[in-house]
Amino acid sequence: MATTRRIALCALFACVAAVAAGAQSSTTGSAAAKTDKLSGLNPDYIDKTADPCVDFYQYACGNFTKLHPIPPDLPMFGNMMQLYEANEQILHAIVEKAAAGGAGRTANEQKVGDYYATCMDTAAINAKGIKPLEPELRRIAELKSKSELTELLAHYQKIGVGAFLSFGEQQDFKDARKQIAVVDQGGLGLPEKDYYLRTGASDEKLRQQYVEHVTNTLKLTGESADEAAADAKKIMELETALAKISLDVTSAREPKNVYHFLPLSDLETMTPAIGWKTFLAGSGAPPVTELNIAYPPFFKGLQAVIESTPLDTIKIYLKWRLIDSTPSTTLPEALDAEHFNFDGKVLSGQQEQRARWKRCTSATDASLGEALGQVYVAEKFPPSSKAATLEMVHGIEAAMDADIDTLDWMSADTKAKAKAKLKLVANKIGYPEKWRDYSTLEIVRGDSHGNAMRVTEFDARRQMAKIGKPVDRGEFDMSPPTVNAYYNPSMNDINFPAGILQLPLYGPDELDAVNYGHIGSIIGHELTHGFDDQGRQFDGNGNLADWWTAEDGKQFDAKADCEVKEYGEFSVEGGVHLNGKLTLGENTADNGGIRLAYYAFLDAAKRKSVDLNGKQDGYTQAQQFFLGYGQNWCGSWRPELARMIVQTDGHSPDRFRVNGVVRNMSEFGEAFGCKKGQPMAPVNACRVW
Numbered sequence: 029m030a031t032t033r034r035i036a037l038c039a040l041f042a043c044v045a046a047v048a049a050g051a052q053s054s055t056t057g058s059a060a061a062k063t064d065k066l067s068g069l070n071p072d073y074i075d076k077t078a079d080p081c082v083d084f085y086q087y088a089c090g091n092f093t094k095l096h097p098i099p100p101d102l103p104m105f106g107n108m109m110q111l112y113e114a115n116e117q118i119l120h121a122i123v124e125k126a127a128a129g130g131a132g133r134t135a136n137e138q139k140v141g142d143y144y145a146t147c148m149d150t151a152a153i154n155a156k157g158i159k160p161l162e163p164e165l166r167r168i169a170e171l172k173s174k175s176e177l178t179e180l181l182a183h184y185q186k187i188g189v190g191a192f193l194s195f196g197e198q199q200d201f202k203d204a205r206k207q208i209a210v211v212d213q214g215g216l217g218l219p220e221k222d223y224y225l226r227t228g229a230s231d232e233k234l235r236q237q238y239v240e241h242v243t244n245t246l247k248l249t250g251e252s253a254d255e256a257a258a259d260a261k262k263i264m265e266l267e268t269a270l271a272k273i274s275l276d277v278t279s280a281r282e283p284k285n286v287y288h289f290l291p292l293s294d295l296e297t298m299t300p301a302i303g304w305k306t307f308l309a310g311s312g313a314p315p316v317t318e319l320n321i322a323y324p325p326f327f328k329g330l331q332a333v334i335e336s337t338p339l340d341t342i343k344i345y346l347k348w349r350l351i352d353s354t355p356s357t358t359l360p361e362a363l364d365a366e367h368f369n370f371d372g373k374v375l376s377g378q379q380e381q382r383a384r385w386k387r388c389t390s391a392t393d394a395s396l397g398e399a400l401g402q403v404y405v406a407e408k409f410p411p412s413s414k415a416a417t418l419e420m421v422h423g424i425e426a427a428m429d430a431d432i433d434t435l436d437w438m439s440a441d442t443k444a445k446a447k448a449k450l451k452l453v454a455n456k457i458g459y460p461e462k463w464r465d466y467s468t469l470e471i472v473r474g475d476s477h478g479n480a481m482r483v484t485e486f487d488a489r490r491q492m493a494k495i496g497k498p499v500d501r502g503e504f505d506m507s508p509p510t511v512n513a514y515y516n517p518s519m520n521d522i523n524f525p526a527g528i529l530q531l532p533l534y535g536p537d538e539l540d541a542v543n544y545g546h547i548g549s550i551i552g553h554e555l556t557h558g559f560d561d562q563g564r565q566f567d568g569n570g571n572l573a574d575w576w577t578a579e580d581g582k583q584f585d586a587k588a589d590c591e592v593k594e595y596g597e598f599s600v601e602g603g604v605h606l607n608g609k610l611t612l613g614e615n616t617a618d619n620g621g622i623r624l625a626y627y628a629f630l631d632a633a634k635r636k637s638v639d640l641n642g643k644q645d646g647y648t649q650a651q652q653f654f655l656g657y658g659q660n661w662c663g664s665w666r667p668e669l670a671r672m673i674v675q676t677d678g679h680s681p682d683r684f685r686v687n688g689v690v691r692n693m694s695e696f697g698e699a700f701g702c703k704k705g706q707p708m709a710p711v712n713a714c715r716v717w
Contacts, residue, residue: 068531068538068546069655071645073107073662081702081709085686088658098664101383103376106663106682107532112511115404115527119509120389122403136399139466140392142473143483147357147388153476154360158249160477161350165249168346174339178303180346182310188484190214191349192270192330195311197494198320199518201287204570207494209308209319211295212286213274213326216267217242217352219375220676224271230602234374239264241370245351248363259344266337266345273329277676278610283517283565283572286322295319298327301334312492357391358477377666395483396471397507398464401526404509405459409526414458416536417529417551420544420628421455421522424551427627431717437583445567445575446559452568453558454501454521458529459508513550515557515617517566522554533660540638541649544629545622545656552621552628556717560616561588590714591615598684600670606680614679618689620717622657626695629653650699658686 075090089107098105126133126141127148133141146152158165164187167180185195194214200206218224218238223231239260246256279285296304298321308316321327334342351359356367365381372378393400428450432443469486471479494500501519506512509527516523531538534547557563564584567573576584595615596608608615633640633649640649647655661682665673670681680688690696692713702709 068533068535068542069645069652069659070532073659074655080700081697081706083687084654084658084690084696084700084708085661085683088655088686089662092659092662093664096663098666100379101381103372103378103669104663104665106661107659108511108661109663111528111530111532115408115509115511115530116386116389118404118408119393119400120385122400122407123389123392136396136402136466139469139471140396140399142471143395143479144388144392146471146473146476146479147391148384149474149476150361150384152474153358156477157360158363160358161354164350165347168343168350171339171343171346174301174334174342175303177301177334177342178306179310181302182307184349185311186485186488187481188488189350189353190216191346191353192334193327195307195313197313197491199499199570200289200320201283201518201566201572202289204518204520204566205499207497207499208289209313209316209495210322211319211327212322213270215270215349216274217263217348218267218271219672220277221271221274222276222675224268235264237370237374241366241374242348244366244369245363246348248366249347249351259348262341263345263348266333266341269333269337270330273326273333275323275326277678278607280323281562281610281613281678283562286320287572288321288324289318290321290324291318292316294324295321295327298324299331299334301331312489314492314496316495354477355391355480357387358480375668375672377668391480393507393509395480396466397509398460398504399466401459401508402463405526408530409458409508412536413526413529413534417457417524417534417547418455420548421457421551421555423628423632424548424555424624425450425453427624427631428552428555428717431624431627437580437587439577439580442576442580449520449558449568449575450555452520453555454519456502456504456521456523458524458526460504461502513554515554515563516570517558517563518570520558520566520568520570522551522558524551524554539644539649539652540629540632540636541652542656544625544632545653545658546660548625548628549618549622549657549660552624553617554621555624556617556620557613559620559717560613562613584716587714587716588612588616591619591716594714595680595684595688598680598688600674600681601667602671604671604674606674606684611678611680615688616716618680618685619692619715622689623693623717625657626653626693648699650695654690654696654699658690661685 072095073089073092075086078086078090080087092107096105096110102109123140123144126137127145129141167183171177171180181192184191192215194212196210197207198210200208216224223234242260242263243256246259247253251259275285292304305315308314351363356364359367368378368381372381429447432438432446432450435443438446466486470482499519501521504523504525505516506514506523506525507527508525510525511527513522513524513528515521528550529547532546533550534543558566561584564576565572565574567575574581592608592612594608595606595611597605599605630640632638638649642649644652663682665681673679673681679685687708691708691710692715694709694713696702697704697709700708704711
């Protein structure tokens with residue numbers, strides 16, 4: 029766990045990957061979405077009955093869902109999901125080949141193949157039942173006092189069980205050269221604290237469904253119906269108590285709210301129920317005298333929660349957290365199905381489970397991403413693609429450098445510091461320069477639960493070993509096949525895995541206008557994150573430091589507030605409005621990113637003597653650029669997923685990632701001949717960057 033807020037292009041893909049890896053239960057295939065031959069710009073998606081100046085998303089993407097309704101085994105489907113599934117097919121071929129065995133397999137191929145093959149062996153998993161969990165269940169049952177809780181919670185950090193709190197490492201916000209220990213809130217089974225506290229019929233129904241889910245899970249572990257129902261209520265009461273002392277997702281976006289570098293003795297005073305020196309040693313961390321207590325009020329409140337909760341209730345809660353934290357692909361079919369019923373159906377609206385091979389392929393990528401990714405890169409990401417991407421990145425960085433000069437609201441002093449930070453941004457493209465060493469990780473064919481636990485412990489040891497050591501700035505936080513990208517404010521780097529640098533987002537034979545609209549806007553998005561309401565608080569070296577003049581800071585806040593209000597007016601099905609403050613960083617990055625990509629495209633077109641007025645397929649170069657951008661986000665979500673994302677995630681739904689952006693660009697209005705006052709050309713537009 030790291031408290032540094034890595035700012036990703038689309039957290040939704042993390043959600044989809046989790047669904048694919050562990051939230052479904054069937055060993056059979058399921059309905060698959062029809063996937064187009066991927067191309068940069070697809071005219072079949074365009075709805076020419078729509079007016080681009082009234083609803084550009086409908087114009088660019090209106091026919092997508094007609095051609096690609098959401099398949100029953102997914103909570104959403106979109107243009108990027110087509111790339112996700114195309115990559116999934118490639119990875120599946122790799123893991124199947126590795127699973128076939130043979131004397132010529134490398135050590136990494138053995139691990140990849142045996143992990144996948146074991147995941148696929150549902151007969152063996154069902155035959156074992158919950159026996160693999162019995163040592164951990166006995167450990168809970170044998171707790172005789174709350175004083176023994178410390179060692180168990182420390183052990184849980186090593187095996188990935190989220191009970192009461194989370195612990196790990198992060199870069200020091202104030203000195204990004206250092207890696208420090210961090211302890212943070214945790215222990216909730218629902219997505220976020222407000223799920224426990226919001227009023228209204230729909231929220232009360234969801235809480236009831238959650239209690240039913242916990243009840244069903246406990247029954248499947250051997251409890252009687254009455255015992256399971258009573259225990260589930262106790263778990264809900266305890267988690268609600270934890271929710272009340274937790275920080276909400278919107279407040280957690282503010283770096284100063286989650287950084288409190290304090291003496292270990294302060295933590296011992298806040299929560300003496302936990303022996304913190306014993307906890308640190310048991311979790312595998314080196315001795316420390318200071319650490320980041322991300323949100324001190326939680327740990328002060330945690331003491332009261334532990335004191336007031338009977339030991340038997342704590343043991344029931346620990347049992348639940350153990351089962352809920354265990355990858356569902358390692359559990360017998362009935363438990364796996366119950367996990368899907370709540371996480372898949374109730375929370376995300378997913379109708380059917382995904383094919384087992386898809387889940388196991390995704391689980392293998394999640395567990396052995398760089399071993400698998402090394403083969404993927406060799407097949408799908410030639411040096412020419414890396415060089416072309418880097419050239420585009422440099423062009424977009426140059427566009428930002430030039431654009432900073434034009435800002436009439438920023439002083440010369442702050443402009444100079446902004447440019448200094450920009451020059452220090454590190455560009456990480458495709459894959460790490462040094463591949464991860466898995467030689468100490470043991471993968472045993474036939475031991476599904478053991479493999480998952482050993483992977484978790486391997487990664488926990490790797491993370492704990494960083495504490496107190498210099499930062500390794502070469503690491504990637506996403507596997508190479510991942511369809512996503514991110515900016516890390518403490519690293520001051522932008523990261524683009526090879527998986528996202530494919531069609532339809534990038535193609536060497538596509539028009540520059542389309543490539544810049546697609547991947548160029550994503551590059552600009554990540555670069556802008558370095559200067560959004562979070563990123564702007566970190567300097568070029570990755571340190572939390574105020575490099576703005578007071579007046580410039582006020583000007584920034586005023587411009588950001590325009591976006592907060594603008595996006596707060598948008599709503600999804602059911603009347604749930606976007607949280608303009610929660611989505612501010614992503615909205616700023618979307619708006620700034622497309623602008624930078626457009627400027628870089630114009631520069632590239634000028635260098636190449638491209639006729640901007642020349643049409644192809646009936647569209648000018650500028651129109652092709654904006655259509656490329658719009659088609660990044662073609663797709664649809666199930667209402668349940670849309671509500672969850674709006675309530676918990678910093679990204680706006682796809683429609684607003686298009687319409688909320690182009691309406692703020694006069695260049696879009698000019699490209700499509702929009703008149704001032706039309707929905708996509710408002711009189712008063714918002715602009716931060």
